[in-house]
Amino acid sequence: MRRSIWRLANLALFTASTVPLLAQGSQAPASAPPMLALTGCIAAAPTPANSGNAAPATPSTSVADRYVLTKAAVAPSPTEGQPAANQPKPPIATQYRLNGSDSMLAPFVAHQVKVTGKIEEPASKPASGGNMPTFKVDAVRMLEATCS
Numbered sequence: 719m720r721r722s723i724w725r726l727a728n729l730a731l732f733t734a735s736t737v738p739l740l741a742q743g744s745q746a747p748a749s750a751p752p753m754l755a756l757t758g759c760i761a762a763a764p765t766p767a768n769s770g771n772a773a774p775a776t777p778s779t780s781v782a783d784r785y786v787l788t789k790a791a792v793a794p795s796p797t798e799g800q801p802a803a804n805q806p807k808p809p810i811a812t813q814y815r816l817n818g819s820d821s822m823l824a825p826f827v828a829h830q831v832k833v834t835g836k837i838e839e840p841a842s843k844p845a846s847g848g849n850m851p852t853f854k855v856d857a858v859r860m861l862e863a864t865c866s
Contacts, residue, residue: 755793759865785816818855830862
């Protein structure tokens with residue numbers, strides 16, 4: 719009888735100490751930006767003007783400088799109803815620098831698209847592009863063959 723009680727007590731202590739650890743591992747980090755879907759038109763990013771030099775500007779090596787999403791708007795989600803009152807709204811701009819591969823973005827230049835991804839927090843102030851936010855693109859889907 720004492721062994722049964724002792725085993726039950728040990729099992730209860732083990733369970734009580736393990737459950738909180740398991741729960742901690744299943745929580746998403748609070749600082750991760752939410753996934754977002756935007757609609758708009760993909761355009762080639764404007765190249766910075768030469769500063770009086772006759773030589774052409776060197777091509778950008780940053781993928782975030784090659785394409786922009788213009789006429790940006792939050793894409794409606796078919797699975798979600800009205801957002802909760804306490805849910806923060808994503809920051810919305812009308813233009814975003816797009817951070818994605820050329821092979822993913824180039825085929826959609828001058829098309830109306832839906833892009834899915836996350837808004838990236840800037841590490842520092844960009845040298846060009848003003849304060850245009852950067853959108854890390856995970857997926858692109860064409861909505862219309864032309865931009866209106």
